[in-house]
Structures are given as C-alpha cells and as structure tokens.
Amino acid sequence: MRKTTHSTALKKPAGPVPMPVSHPQRFPVAGTQADEHPYAGIDRAIRGAVAQATGGVSPFALVETWTDWALHLARAPGRQLELAEHARDNVLKLMDFTARSVPGSPPKPPFEPKFYDHRFTDPDWQNMPFSLWQQSFLATQDWWDHATEEVRGLRKQDCDRTRFLVRQLLDTVSPSNFPGLNPEILRETAKTGGRNLAEGAVHAADDMLHTLSQAHRPPPEGYQLGKDLACTTGEVVYRNDIFELLQYAPQTGKVRAEPVLIVPAWIMKYYILDLSPHNSLINYLVGQGFTVFAISWCNPTADQRNLSLEDYRKRGVMAALDAISAIVPGEKIHANGYCLGGTMLAIAAATMARDGDDRLASITLMAAQVDFTEAGELLLFLDESQVAFLEDMMWAQGYLDRPQMARAFASIRAEDLIYTRAVQRYFLGKDDLPSDITVWNADTTRMPARMHSEYLRSLFLENRLSAGRFAVEGRVIALKDIAAPMFVIGTETDHIAPWKSVYKTRLFTDADLTFVLTKSGHNGGILSEPGHPRRHYRVGHRPAGALYVDPDSWFGDTEPTLGSWWPEWTGWLAAKSTRMTSPPDIGAPDNGYPPLGPAPGTYIHQS
Structure with a gap:
C-alpha cells in the first residue's frame, strides 16, 4: 500500500493562499548573523546601489x-x-x-x-x-x-x-x-541610401526607452498566449501563491493509467514546453495518450522576497503531487523536471525516498543537474564576493530582476545574442523577426531574493546535493536512495547545463537509468519534435547497480540515432506504465480541486 507521509490534507483552498511577509525586515541572507548590527544595512544599501549600476557584477x-x-x-x-x-x-x-x-x-x-x-x-x-x-x-x-x-x-x-x-x-x-x-x-x-541607418536609429531609441522604463512588451500578433502559444486545451485545477497546476484535456479515447507531472524551472515561464502546437512537448505527450499536469510558477514580486527553496519543494512540487493523487487516486506518477525544475524534482524525489513515499512511477530530468562542480559558464559569475553582491542587490529590491538575469545569459554568447543582433537591428535596420521561442525568451521572470540566495549557495557554491550535505526538514537526503527508474536528457552544446555535468546523475544514483544525449543546446535540444530536420540523439541504458562508465567512454561507444528523442521517451514512459484506462475527469471537486479556469491560467500573464 502506498505510503504518503508528505501528503497534506486532500481538501485544500482553491484560491490563492497569501504569503505572510513581515516588513521592513529583509530576507535572512545565508552566511550572515541574524543579530547583524543596524549599521550593516548602510553597507548593504551602498553595495546594492553599486550592483544596480554594474548589472549585478561585483567589481x-x-x-x-x-x-x-x-x-x-x-x-x-x-x-x-x-x-x-x-x-x-x-x-x-x-x-x-x-x-x-x-x-x-x-x-x-x-x-x-x-x-x-x-x-x-x-x-x-x-x-x-x-x-x-x-x-x-x-x-x-x-x-x-x-x-x-x-x-x-x-x-x-x-x-x-x-x-x-x-x-x-x-x-x-x-x-x-x-x-x-x-x-x-x-x-x-x-x-x-542610408535608410537602414535611419531605421536602425529608431530601433535604438525604442530599445533605450524600453530599457529605461522596463515596460513589458506585449507579444506580437500571431503569438498570443493561450491562443497561438501555450494553447494546449486544459484547466487550472489548483492554485496557491507559488504556482498554478494545469491539467490538460485528453486527446485519445484511452490513456495510460499513470499521469505525468511537468516541473519547469522557476527561472522561466513554463510554456517553453508548450509553444506552438507543432513543437509543444506537452501537446505531444497528451496526443500519445498520457494524462498531463504542468506547474505554472508565479512571477514573484517584492512581497514574496521570503519564498524559500523549501517553499518551492513543499508548497510547489509536493502540493502538485498531492493534487494529482486526489484527481487520479491510486496511481503512481511520472514526474518530469526541466532545468532547475529537474534539480528541485531530484531533491523532492530523494526526500520522498528517504521518507517512504513511493508515489513516483518514474523520474525524467531534462537538461537538469544534480552536481554543480562543472556547471558551465554560469559558474564564472559565482563566488563568495559575487553572491554576496547579488544578495545585497536583492536585499534592496526583494528579487533578482529580469534584465539582470538576461544580461548574464546573453553575455555567455555575446557574439550572437548581443553584437550580431545589434548590427542587424541598429546598422542594417532589420527588425527582430518574432518566433515562438524568441517571444518566450523575452517573457522573462523574477527570482525571489531568499530562494535565489539559497540555491546559489547550497547548490552552486557549496554543491551540497551530490556531496551528501543537503538537508530537508533537518535531515540529510541522498540521491542514491531514489529507486524509481530515471530517464535523463543532456544536450550536446548546452552552456547552461553542460551534458557531462548532467551525465553525472549516473554517478550519484543507483536506480535503473536511461541517458539520452541529443543535438543542439539547452532549449533547442529539448524542443526536438519529430520531423525536426537534421536531429539525432544517443541513448544508453544502465541497469540498477551497474558499474559507472565515464562520459567520454559512453560517448565513444554509443552510436547516434537519427530523428527526435521524443518517441524514445514516450516509449520508455509507456513501458514504465501499467495499463490503458479511460481518461480521468478534469479536477476533483469532491476532493477540493475544482476547475478554476481554462489553461494556461493567470500566472503565465504576470509581468
């Protein structure tokens, strides 16, 4: 019989749950004294002002x-x-x-x-x-x-x-x-006759005004949320102050008994996995006969500065699992985490394993790291001085803002993301041609101050998760406790989560594990729908308890397969499922989870 020691009461309030925030108290920065002298606020305010001027880069x-x-x-x-x-x-x-x-x-x-x-x-x-x-x-x-x-x-x-x-x-x-x-x-x-320079000057002035005002640009015609993008049919079936849970309507007469939960990163809007219908991973899953749920994180404000990593685990991932268990009772759940959402899912899964909660039928990690010693070029921005500098900036404003994150990601590939675009836009007079992924990329989010500080320190700086020093509810968790089968995806040219770093999941877990390495980068490799030209992937299987194989040897011994990895994954999910059954109802009003409105919900529109 399934044990659900983490499950909260099934009947939950349907509307948003307010997060109590005490003002003017700031979030407690890791590594500082709780009884810090009041004058320390002067130092933080000055450093925060400098950080605003330098874009968060510590001089x-x-x-x-x-x-x-x-x-x-x-x-x-x-x-x-x-x-x-x-x-x-x-x-x-x-x-x-x-x-x-x-x-x-x-x-x-x-x-x-x-x-x-x-x-x-x-x-x-x-x-x-x-x-x-x-x-x-x-x-x-x-x-x-x-x-x-x-x-x-x-x-x-x-x-x-x-x-x-x-x-x-x-x-x-x-x-x-x-x-x-x-x-x-x-x-x-x-x-x-110089018209390109005149049009480029107009573009430059428009971009400068937008940078100064930080106004949110509405999506262009043909890229409306809920109509053109994020348009897979579904309902919001749960909402709190951190996330909305979306349940998608079935597209097949029968579905797999085990539902799928999508856990995106909170650093991005979830609809990277539900872009246009032709390249929507969520739409593809539903079309393959799976009941799919997805988390849509809120875009936090200064009032939510005290949201923690534990809040995102307990009132995010675990609350979503509780809701799914009430809507599809008696069935295990295929959980899928993308990027930092995958890291959070790994933390949640290890905690569940420690506490005897066996609700997970399988775990999929897409471009997600559990070890951060080789976390790519993002580590260039992180040391004690840099993190403290960011903390002081967040102490002043309550969150890490969109432009501050966007600049960091753009500078990693400045040749294309900054200078090539600038030449095209300002000197050639060419306007940016919209696409579903560029619209999503511009729809950035904020990061709550406390949570951002905690994950930078505990995961990036101190690498506690794979080192056996990450504690949940006062007790250390271990990735090797995870027994559910795992499907892990890395992408060949990922500069955010390098594939060899993602591959390390094989080093720190003992469960049955399938590893896939797919062509392209952090987003492009995941959005690799069937029919996408010139795509390939490598796939290898490690039985539970098998000896470790280093990534270079694995790469040399694994031949590429042409095409998309999506059918490989859905076939794997089907093999880890038990049976076909009639689709479940949308929501569970009798259990406290009534439908609250159509997908993609309201949090996706927060700017």
Whole structure:
C-alpha cells in the first residue's frame, strides 16, 4: 500500500493562499548573523546601489580575477617568452596572408571564427581589406585565448573568468561592430541610401526607452498566449501563491493509467514546453495518450522576497503531487523536471525516498543537474564576493530582476545574442523577426531574493546535493536512495547545463537509468519534435547497480540515432506504465480541486 507521509490534507483552498511577509525586515541572507548590527544595512544599501549600476557584477571579484592572473603571469618569464613567440607567429601569419591576397583568389585564412561566432558569415569578409581586418581581430583573439590558458598556481576559475572577461572586451572592438569596417553594412547603406541607418536609429531609441522604463512588451500578433502559444486545451485545477497546476484535456479515447507531472524551472515561464502546437512537448505527450499536469510558477514580486527553496519543494512540487493523487487516486506518477525544475524534482524525489513515499512511477530530468562542480559558464559569475553582491542587490529590491538575469545569459554568447543582433537591428535596420521561442525568451521572470540566495549557495557554491550535505526538514537526503527508474536528457552544446555535468546523475544514483544525449543546446535540444530536420540523439541504458562508465567512454561507444528523442521517451514512459484506462475527469471537486479556469491560467500573464 502506498505510503504518503508528505501528503497534506486532500481538501485544500482553491484560491490563492497569501504569503505572510513581515516588513521592513529583509530576507535572512545565508552566511550572515541574524543579530547583524543596524549599521550593516548602510553597507548593504551602498553595495546594492553599486550592483544596480554594474548589472549585478561585483567589481571586487573582477579586480581579484585580473590581479590573480597578472601576478601569476608576472612570475612566469618562460610563459612570457612563449606568449611573445606566439604574438610574433601571429603577426607573421597575418603578413603572409596579406602578401598572398589577390583580388578574386583569396588564400586560406590562418584564423577561423569559433563555431558559434556568426559575425563574419557575409562572403565579402573574405575580400580585402575586410579580410585583413577580420583576420587581425581573430589573431588578437587567438593570442588572448593562449594568454589566458592555465598558469601553474593560478586558480582555474580565475583563469576561465579572465578569458571570459577578455572575450567581452574584445567583442566590443570587433570590426563587425563598426559601419565603416563591415562590408554588409556598407553594402546595405549604399543600396538603401542610408535608410537602414535611419531605421536602425529608431530601433535604438525604442530599445533605450524600453530599457529605461522596463515596460513589458506585449507579444506580437500571431503569438498570443493561450491562443497561438501555450494553447494546449486544459484547466487550472489548483492554485496557491507559488504556482498554478494545469491539467490538460485528453486527446485519445484511452490513456495510460499513470499521469505525468511537468516541473519547469522557476527561472522561466513554463510554456517553453508548450509553444506552438507543432513543437509543444506537452501537446505531444497528451496526443500519445498520457494524462498531463504542468506547474505554472508565479512571477514573484517584492512581497514574496521570503519564498524559500523549501517553499518551492513543499508548497510547489509536493502540493502538485498531492493534487494529482486526489484527481487520479491510486496511481503512481511520472514526474518530469526541466532545468532547475529537474534539480528541485531530484531533491523532492530523494526526500520522498528517504521518507517512504513511493508515489513516483518514474523520474525524467531534462537538461537538469544534480552536481554543480562543472556547471558551465554560469559558474564564472559565482563566488563568495559575487553572491554576496547579488544578495545585497536583492536585499534592496526583494528579487533578482529580469534584465539582470538576461544580461548574464546573453553575455555567455555575446557574439550572437548581443553584437550580431545589434548590427542587424541598429546598422542594417532589420527588425527582430518574432518566433515562438524568441517571444518566450523575452517573457522573462523574477527570482525571489531568499530562494535565489539559497540555491546559489547550497547548490552552486557549496554543491551540497551530490556531496551528501543537503538537508530537508533537518535531515540529510541522498540521491542514491531514489529507486524509481530515471530517464535523463543532456544536450550536446548546452552552456547552461553542460551534458557531462548532467551525465553525472549516473554517478550519484543507483536506480535503473536511461541517458539520452541529443543535438543542439539547452532549449533547442529539448524542443526536438519529430520531423525536426537534421536531429539525432544517443541513448544508453544502465541497469540498477551497474558499474559507472565515464562520459567520454559512453560517448565513444554509443552510436547516434537519427530523428527526435521524443518517441524514445514516450516509449520508455509507456513501458514504465501499467495499463490503458479511460481518461480521468478534469479536477476533483469532491476532493477540493475544482476547475478554476481554462489553461494556461493567470500566472503565465504576470509581468
């Protein structure tokens, strides 16, 4: 008989539950004294103001980074000689390239842009003098890449952060950014008589006003929420102050007995998994005969500054499981977490295993990490100084705001996300062409101050979950206690949750586990619907208790399969289900879960 030690009372209030907040008290920052001297508020207010001006980047962390790199390089004369030789070689390569460049027959360039850098794709960059400007920039970039490689004794984080900072500085002076040096801008200006620059100036003024006002842009025509996007038919069946639970209407005469719960990350709106009907993972699942529930997180305000990680687990994931257990009684649940939602699901699952709650039929983690020692380029923004700086900024405003997060993500791929877009928009006069994913990407959310501080410290900085030091309700949990079968998805070019970091789930769990590595990045690899061109994936199975295989060996031994991984997953879910049955009713009014309104609900519209 199923044990539900975490289940709360089945009858719950249908409407929002207000979160009591005490003002003007601020959230208790981890690592600080509860009886902190009142004057400390002055320091925090000043640091918070500085953080607003710097976009949340700590100048102290930057100074430390540059100092560490410069001092270690200063005491390495051999490395200095090596860098001098490298500079000489690059200059000689440029001279040879220039001497052999003749009109109509350009030589092979000695330097190539990185695979993700699309600033120099125009064919005229291969012709003089544009090719010389391009190659000079790439030669400089190559030298700095070499100069910021590891030096004996230099902290790897400072080495990587120095390279990142240099890349940011170099990107500002790329020849592609200047109208007089960019052949595409010169050609378009001549073609339109300068109209492109006039239209670009209008775009720049509009963007500046939007940045200053922080007004939420409404979605463009053809991308309306609930009509064009997030349009899978369903109902809100539960709501509290943290989330709405959506139950989707069946599309088949029979459904799998076990329902599916989708747990998205709270850093994003849930409808990344319910975009247009053709690439909606939720719509696909429903069409395959599954009863699907999805969490739609609220967009927190300053009044919700005290929401904690535990609130998101207990009054989020666990409350959703309780509601599903009341609506589909007696059935286990397939739980699926995406990104940080997957991390939270892993925490909830380990806690349930510890406490004997066996309601989970399976666990799917999509681009989600349980170990953060190799958490990608986001770690470049995180150390004690940086986190304390962010905490002071959140102390003042109650949350981490949308632009502050968006800048961090954009700077990781500044070549495309900042500079290529700027050239297209401001110098070529081209307006952004909307798509479902760009509309979703612009619909950003805030992060509650306390919760954001807790997960940065406990997960990113201290890596407590995989280290066996993450406590829930005063007791440590262990991922190896999870017995439910697992399906884990990584994406090949993910810079938010690198696939080798996602793969570590195999290292810290003992359950039956299927690992899939799919083409593309953090979002594109997950949105890999059947029929999507040029897609492939690798899939491998580890039986419960099997020996560990490192990611490089696994990759070398696993052949790619053409197509989408979605059918692979739904087939796996079907195999972990028991039977087909009639679809359940929408909601359970008799158990306190009446339908409250049509999907996608109200929280999705919060700005």
